[in-house]
Amino acid sequence: MKRIYLLLLSLLLAVSVIADPQYEEHLHLEPLPQGLLLASFNFKSNATLKSFEQQHFRYIPRSLGQILQHAKTKELHLRFSSGRWDAESWGARPWDGTKEGGTGVEVWAWIEAETGEDAFFHWITLNHALSGLFCASLNFIDSTRTTRPVQTYEPVGDHSNTSLSSLHLLHGTLPREVVCTENLTPFLKLLPCKGKAGISSLLNGHKLFDASWQSMSIDVRPVCPEKGSECIVEMEQTVDMVLDIERSKRPHDNPIPRPLPVEQLKCDTSKPYSSPNACFPMDMSNMQSWSLSDVFGRPIKGSCLATDVRGDRSESVCIRVPYEHQVFTSQGSIERKDPSSSHRCYVLPENDDFDMALPQQESPAVVSRPTPPLYASRSFTGHGQERGGLQTLLTNPSSKVTVSFTYFETLPWFMKPYLHTLRAQIATSPSHSQGEIIKSIYYRPALDRQRGTQLEIQITVPPASTVRLTYDFEKAILRYTEYPPDANRGFDVAPAVIRLPPNPTDPSSKAVYLRTTSLLLSLPTPDFSMPYNVIILTSTVIALAFGSIYNLLVRRFVGADEVESFSLAKIKERIKARIKGRFGVMVDRFSNKEKKMQ
Numbered sequence: 001m002k003r004i005y006l007l008l009l010s011l012l013l014a015v016s017v018i019a020d021p022q023y024e025e026h027l028h029l030e031p032l033p034q035g036l037l038l039a040s041f042n043f044k045s046n047a048t049l050k051s052f053e054q055q056h057f058r059y060i061p062r063s064l065g066q067i068l069q070h071a072k073t074k075e076l077h078l079r080f081s082s083g084r085w086d087a088e089s090w091g092a093r094p095w096d097g098t099k100e101g102g103t104g105v106e107v108w109a110w111i112e113a114e115t116g117e118d119a120f121f122h123w124i125t126l127n128h129a130l131s132g133l134f135c136a137s138l139n140f141i142d143s144t145r146t147t148r149p150v151q152t153y154e155p156v157g158d159h160s161n162t163s164l165s166s167l168h169l170l171h172g173t174l175p176r177e178v179v180c181t182e183n184l185t186p187f188l189k190l191l192p193c194k195g196k197a198g199i200s201s202l203l204n205g206h207k208l209f210d211a212s213w214q215s216m217s218i219d220v221r222p223v224c225p226e227k228g229s230e231c232i233v234e235m236e237q238t239v240d241m242v243l244d245i246e247r248s249k250r251p252h253d254n255p256i257p258r259p260l261p262v263e264q265l266k267c268d269t270s271k272p273y274s275s276p277n278a279c280f281p282m283d284m285s286n287m288q289s290w291s292l293s294d295v296f297g298r299p300i301k302g303s304c305l306a307t308d309v310r311g312d313r314s315e316s317v318c319i320r321v322p323y324e325h326q327v328f329t330s331q332g333s334i335e336r337k338d339p340s341s342s343h344r345c346y347v348l349p350e351n352d353d354f355d356m357a358l359p360q361q362e363s364p365a366v367v368s369r370p371t372p373p374l375y376a377s378r379s380f381t382g383h384g385q386e387r388g389g390l391q392t393l394l395t396n397p398s399s400k401v402t403v404s405f406t407y408f409e410t411l412p413w414f415m416k417p418y419l420h421t422l423r424a425q426i427a428t429s430p431s432h433s434q435g436e437i438i439k440s441i442y443y444r445p446a447l448d449r450q451r452g453t454q455l456e457i458q459i460t461v462p463p464a465s466t467v468r469l470t471y472d473f474e475k476a477i478l479r480y481t482e483y484p485p486d487a488n489r490g491f492d493v494a495p496a497v498i499r500l501p502p503n504p505t506d507p508s509s510k511a512v513y514l515r516t517t518s519l520l521l522s523l524p525t526p527d528f529s530m531p532y533n534v535i536i537l538t539s540t541v542i543a544l545a546f547g548s549i550y551n552l553l554v555r556r557f558v559g560a561d562e563v564e565s566f567s568l569a570k571i572k573e574r575i576k577a578r579i580k581g582r583f584g585v586m587v588d589r590f591s592n593k594e595k596k597m598q
Contacts, residue, residue, distance in 0.1 A: 022046050023059045023192055023305045027199040029356075030320040031366045032090050035246055035288065036212065037295060040094050041199055041239040043191055049222060049231040060220075060235050061190045063133060068220060071126035074167060075110040075157045076220040078130065080179045080187075083213035083242075084517055090242070091369025097513035099217045099238040102495035104179070104518070105136055108171040110155055112163065119168035120146070127172065135182040141172035144413055147454045150442050152408040152499050154511070157221030158231065173410060175492035175518040179216070181205035187216055190237065191304075198304025198348075199316055202296040203239060207248060211241040245288060248295045291357035299330070299355040303348040315345035317356065320367055328357045342367045374403055374461070376498055378516040385475065385524040390417075392469040392496065392516070393427075396461040404439075404460045407469070408497040411453040413446040414476035415493065415521060421472040426465050436460070437467055448476070475523050480531075487528065493519040 028040040045059035057065050068076060079101020085093055093100055109126060113119035123146065131138035149171050159167065184205050188195035195203055208214055217238045224231040250256075267279040274280060293299050303316060319327060320342050329335065332349030348354045374396060381389035396403045411417065424437040439458035446453040461467050484491075498514040 024314060025199050025304060025316060027202075027317045028094075028320070029318070030369075032242065032369075033366055034089065035244065036090070037243045037245050037248075037290070038090070038094065039202075039239075039241050039243060041203065041237075043200070043237040044234065045192070045237075046223070046232045046234045049233055052233045059192055060233060064190060064218075064220070064235070067126065067129040067133065071122045071129065072112045073109050073122070073126055073220075074112055074159065074163065074222065075155055076126075076218070077108050077156075078134075078218040079106040080104075080134075080136070080177075080183050080216040081106070081214070082179045082209070083211065085213050085242075087372045087375060087514075092372045093514070094240050095238070096510060097515070098510070099219075099240065100215050100513065100515060101217065102173060102175060102497070102515045102518065104173065104175040104177040104492070104494075105138060106171075106173050106494075107138065107141070108149075108153060108169065110159075110167040110169055112166050113168055114166065116148075116168060119170065123170045123172075134186050137174060137177055138172075140174060143451050144449065145174065145410075145452065146170055146172045147410050147444075147452065149408060149454070149456065151406045151456050151458070152497055155221075156219070157234075158224040159222065171410070173494040175494045179214075180209060183216065184208060187218075187237065187239075190218075190235075193304035197301045199300055200304065201301040202292065202298065204297055207243065207296055208239070208241055210247070211243050214239070214241040243295060245290050245295060249290065287361045289358060289360040292355050299353040300348060301353060302351050314347070316348045317354070318343055318345040319356070321358070322367060325361055326359055328359070330355045371397055372514070373398070373401075373500055373512060374405065374498065374514060376496070376514055376516050378496055378519065380519060380521070381470070382472070385522070387472060387474050388521075389470060389472045390519075394459065394461055394467045394469065394498075396463055396465055399464045402460060402462055403500065404458070405501070406499045407455075407457045407459050408499070409453075409455045410494045411446070411455070411473075412491065412493065412521075413448055413450070413452050414478060414491075414523065415453070415473050416446060416476060417453060417455070417471050417473040419443055419471070421470075423468075423470050424459065425468055426462065427468050428465055475521075477524055480526055480528070483525065483528075487525050490520040490522045493521050 022045060024044050026042045028038075028042070030038045030040075032038050047056075047058060047060045051058075052060065052065060053069075055062070055066065055069070067073075079099075081101040081103055083103075085100070087093070107127070107130070109123070111119045111122045111126070113122060120143070124142070127138040127141045130136070148169060153169060153171065155164070155167070184203065188200060188203060191198075191200050193200060195201060215238075217236075219234075219236045219238075221234055222231055223234045262279075265279055266282045267274060268282040271280045300317070315336060321327065321344075323337075323339070323342055327335075327344065329346055330349070330353060332352050333354055334347035335344060336347070337344045346354070346356070374394060376392065376394050378390065378392045381391050392407075394407075419441075422438075422441075424434050426437070437460060439460060441458075442454070442456040444451075444454040457469075459467065459469070495518050496516045498516075500512040500514070502511050503509040
């Protein structure tokens with residue numbers, strides 16, 4: 001009877017695991033122009049809402065789950081980014097920019113609280129806890145670096161109407177933060193296989209932080225299926241990077257690039273000046289061969305809990321190359337091609353290493369990515385240390401569709417914009433009025449040393465047009481204790497966030513996010529060598545004055561007539577008396593020793 005009971009229990013557990021997979025991972029590879037490779041790592045873990053509230057942690061790590069519960073955080077989005085996404089050359093951003101953050105560290109969360117003050121208290125607690133977990137400077141996000149966006153962000157998770165009324169959105173940035181291996185190590189520790197197996201075994205700090213652009217993201221949100229089943233808590237971790245294939249293939253012992261011999265050069269014969277004596281090298285960056293071992297320095301170490309709903313091994317690695325191109329993989333892997341698209345996916349072997357190789361192609365192995373709906377660039381204008389200006393260029397590449405979006409900026413308190421100088425005009429046709437471009441403005445002014453400036457603008461850009469958004473600002477003078485150690489470098493200004501709403505005619509469409517690059521603001525900087533000079537001069541003056549006064553107070557002054565006159569004869573007598581006294585002492589010591597010996 002016990003055996004039958006145990007058998008039924010095991011079957012129920014197996015069915016529950018197959019019906020509700022709690023972990024999945026996926027790697028997407030896509031060659032880009034100029035010999036680059038886009039690698040997107042995605043990891044999803046989930047747990048039932050009931051087990052999460054009861055602190056029964058399995059795939060969602062306890063270290064992060066308890067922080068969210070203690071800080072009453074219902075939805076969290078954390079980003080670590082560095083580099084710049086070249087939209088003009090590479091096309092649209094991966095994940096439509098939803099997994100991307102601004103340069104440095106960016107975090108926003110929905111916190112449950114009765115008042116805004118309670119929400120800010122939990123927000124500070126959350127940042128301090130995440131700072132220790134990810135070895136980052138999130139504890140420096142205070143009231144001056146915190147904003148409350150109104151139009152830019154919306155909850156991604158499923159929240160009830162009653163809970164939405166008590167949720168507070170808080171957003172913070174650290175554009176100065178340098179992302180490094182100290183942030184990658186705790187990121188990998190949150191995964192079930194800890195970077196030892198599965199696609200996470202490819203994540204090497206030397207390769208990731210040598211990329212032209214990289215972004216790490218963590219998203220935690222509640223998800224409630226439409227069928228009425230139990231709600232779950234989903235944690236999604238994403239790593240996106242753009243690698244230079246040629247630079248990544250260089251060995252560690254010989255990283256310096258060297259020119260090829262003449263006999264190995266491939267000449268571009270299409271050039272008019274091509275001849276046997278003149279060779280113009282052909283650009284082979286988009287046709288060179290590469291493999292996972294060459295680019296990442298290691299193969300994939302087996303699979304990591306990758307099963308689908310039916311219990312079969314799921315597709316963990318996909319690559320987007322032209323359908324006619326050859327792709328070689330290790331034995332034991334299963335290839336699944338999609339004839340309708342250029343994607344081909346592979347099922348990893350359970351215990352063996354997996355490697356993928358693309359031989360040198362006759363044609364470029366690059367499939368064009370979709371064009372982004374908007375191009376954005378931001379820069380400073382003006383000169384001087386007292387005032388300046390900021391200019392943002394917003395270009396709509398479509399020739400038919402008008403683009404409407406929300407433009408969100410977070411400015412430090414010492415950068416005070418003049419809102420009356422805000423101008424928006426179309427560069428190609430200045431005849432358009434500003435009211436046709438700017439639909440609404442939400443402005444929250446800064447308070448010195450308390451909060452920064454928050455600016456959200458609803459903008460519309462006509463087809464095939466470029467809108468120039470400008471305004472002037474004033475630079476505040478800081479206290480000398482508020483400057484960083486490298487004060488002459490400048491102060492980092494957080495990137496602007498652009499949100500394009502989903503298409504109302506397409507229910508499956510989602511919002512698209514863009515971010516500009518961060519800016520470096522130069523403020524009036526005092527000469528920090530002057531305190532040193534003042535300290536040295538003051539110390540010298542005090543030493544001279546103190547020494548003179550001390551001598552006057554301590555020394556005894558005697559008149560010249562009160563001093564005894566000394567002659568040469570008296571000096572000789574004193575010297576002889578001292579010598580006799582010393583000699584008498586030595587004689588007494590010697591006589592005492594002789595008596596003791598007798």
